[in-house]
Amino acid sequence: MLLHSRSGASTSRRLLSSAATAGQRHSVRTLTQASRTQHAQPQHQQQRQEQQQQLARSRLQTPSSSRTTWPASAASARRAFATTPRRRQPTRKTETKPYLLADVGEGITECEVVKWFIKAGETVQEFDPICEVQSDKASVEITSRYAGVVTKLMYGEGDVARVGTPLCEIEVESEVEDDVGAAAPSQGSTPPEAESGQLKGEAQQPTNDSQVGEKKVELEGFIATPPSQKRDKGEILATPAVRRVSREHNIDLADVQGTGRDGRITKEDVLRFIENPSPASSKGPAPSAAPSSSSASAPSAPASETQVEDLSPVRRAMFRAMTSTLAVPHFAYSDEVDVTALESIRQQLSDVIPAKYRKTLPAASAGTDVERVADEARFDKLTLLPLLLKALSLALDEHPLFRSTLSLPADAAGMDAKAVSSAAKLHRRASHDISIALSSRVGLLTPCLPGVDRQSVFDIAASVTRLQTLSASRSGLSPSDLRATGTVTLSNIGTVGGTYTHPLIPPTGQLAIGAMGRSRHQPRFASDVPGYKKGSLSPEEEDRIVKRLIMPVSFTGDHRVLEGVELARFVGRWKQLVERPDLWFGLLK
Template sequence: MFLRRVCRGASGPSRQLIVVEGGSRQTGSHLPTAAVAVRSRHRLAPAPATANLWFSSQLRPRFHSRHFHSSGRLAVVKPVVLADIGEGIVECEIIQWFVEPGARVEEFSPLCEVQSDKASVEITSRFAGVVKKLHYEAGEMAKVGKPFVDIDLPDDVAAGVPEETPTPPSAPGAAPAAASEAVEATTRDAASEPPKVSTPIKQKFTGSSLATPAVRHLCKELQIDISQVHGSGKDGRVTKEDLYRHVEESKTGGAAREKNVPVATAAMTSSPFGAATIDAEDAVQQESAVPLGGTQLQMFKAMTRSLNIPHFLYADEIDFTQLYSLRQRVNEILARDTKKATAAGNVTAAPAVAKLSYMPFVIKAMSMALHQYPVLNARVEVPADASGKPSLVYRSQHNVGVAMDTPTGLIVPVIKNVNARSVMSIASELVRLQNLAKTGKLAPADLQGGTITVSNIGNVGGTYLSPVIVEREVAILGMGRVRTVPAFADDADEGTGAAAQRIIKRHVCHFSFSADHRVVDGATLARAVEVIRELVEKPDTMIVSLR
């Protein structure tokens, strides 16, 4: 390859061509004079000694070998933020980690287990990569919307991932140098310390143990270090029996450890009837402070915020007598169909629900009342700016939250789009949520989007209650247990017109509605409850009115 350049000067008006052959590349310096020759029109002559020519650094020799090389991978560390796992939840407790820094994770691999005021939820990874940093330790409170883990992503994955957290701006002059240093440091780390290739598994790491919030609360009451307790449950989960066994082993292995066992527990003696009794002479009033944690801590914060809403209570008694008879007939049909399907060996033909409770009928009746009084399905939007006006946001779907008592505490899963469901569909979804709640397998989507709530204390045995409104809702219904009571029935005598009173048996239930008095008045709620009463006391009306 030749480089030609027109040269004007010593030779006058004639033009000469500078021809460069061979030689080596010398960036920013003069080429050797021996490598330069002057070509005239007819001959090739050596260049004069004074012809020192400056060539740009882009000059390449004719025979220059080019070697292929590759640069180090540009690591992209992605801070993953904790997504909203429930309506109104702003923080949650890290129960345990399933990964450690340096572990490789795949998409949808479990990262950690968190505890909110509603349920225990597993957080999975949205990306495949290598865990670089854990922002929280087990037992700490993680903020929703803040980074909780950093994952090193491959280049091809990072290119399509949107930014979740803004990067702090830096000085203009220092930006290229800082970026270069960061890339070089990351490249050096990647070259010197290759990432550990490991699959995240559910195992105990330092500072965490598998246990439900109820077990952790009992552990704090007994003042036991849960990491010292051997779990006999699934995947090494610590149970209440493990805690009691640990206390007994501590007693039999030596003197009772006062720092681990409260004085009240140490003073308890065995009764000949198998129950524990307290020696009256040794019984001394003791007080021990136990920090709130897990479900209790989240419930404490949520209810504190809820009680800032001005409530008012409206209570009434509903006659379930006709609904009681309808439910009995329907359950007989369901039991018969289930028996037939089981005998035929066709399990898929069996009804999805083996037995109906009162709850699906009440939920459907309440949804039908919301069509007439949509304000009860709305939410209050208060602007952050004090000068702005609050607004009432109406919602088209009736998403009914159902409070449930589970081994891990009170949770409120949501039955979505009740206005488009039948009574059997509501019952089927209710059974599904109850089964998931008992095993702690509820997904975050099952706990979000509630517009109104029903709390049935009657399952436990209570008759009356005053429920507390859930945030972002304006009403909640509390149900007591269904009771059998005597009542008077007026039967008119067609012949004489005289009324003969007689005592009959009635099935009644106490309803308690709490509403947000900022947007709902007592008359509106009373009229809505009357619609529910008409549908529940006369279920035939409900059936013919179904959409």
């Protein structure tokens, strides 16, 4: 029993001794780890600082276009993803396209390049003006159909370009489908050098938002600063839609401040100008008036000294057109037309012009929803010209030969008369297309009024007013107004003065042209009044002198096709319809 107690006590002492030893060992390990942590902490902080400094140096040395750093696992995933096929994506491919000179008018085969608005190597956008060409009819501004880089100009200023030949060459971009998955390894995987750099902790340089903001503000300031100097017509950059809006509001684009690229005028600029119509020159400091080239290059010449100057583009075109008329044998026919009755009808119609055609609405139509014609086509006074055009259309119904145009072979100049006559063709039209001669800012123009037979007198008056308004403005007539040609031209020289003239037929294939002089009141016998029936007046009344409004007219026909009697009969029927407007009631459809 005693022995057992001693052995138990000995065992207890051994257990206590072991526990104490274990506790000491645990304390020693705890102290050792704490000591190691205390010794390792400064070393860890030093390594961390070195890594941060190395990362900062790499950011300074790494260009902004470097790759994004991927972790090792992300780089592996990126390589795996690059080997999988992807969808086909479009890539850019450039090709050079020739810009052909389109048909700018019926019967026009060549044009003179007056001015280039672009140079080789410059970038153009769609609808940007390329050049200005001068045909036998008018000056036309050619706009681009492509967006790209101009690589070559085929003609110089003053050269003559034929319709259908290239004016210039433009390099454009087109999209081609490519398989991205079949790309080269450099496109689908990360190079080993880049991966090793990424594993070392290199990162892409972050975007500096402040720098981007500064560049954006600087760019916006550049775009929003337009030139303050007023430009001439050739320097105005605007799309056809913008020009149409300006014409509808009768606005000179040279007075509008452009805020687009290179001073381009946008639709918003025009609308802003309508709300606040201030000239463009007032938005910036007024430039000093530049002297003309003649006055700047040399002092003013004495009055006795002869000055030599070149023909303007419009006069050169007129020179070519009128020279070509020398090959046409003209037959002239003149007469007098009594327009007293027609003038009375004109006055009556002027009092009943429908509201849709008026510039100013009458009080009865104010506040009502009235369908109106364009601003440039409105009028408050009816002239004789629309009535004369309508009478000419009625005469064309009975003389269809004058609804024809003559076409000759292209090499007619080098052929004899027999060969030319065998190849000549007459193109007879169903519609009554009549041209009118206008004296515009750029020269003589002959725009066409198509389908006069389908228009009322007020419709014809609106069309004439529109052409007259646009021809007098800086924007001018559109190419569509000048592209078509009539079979007969009517010119009103009475606005200038004079009685008879000898008009020349335009080289567009038409067969006749007429000109009206100034109408004057002249004495006539009562028996000479249009519509007089013999025996309706007594001999004393027949010899009575009355005041009549007389208009002299002169017509010219192409004697290669027309007989003299055919022209005389046609003019005679037109004269009868003008003098007797009551006959229209049986002819109008």
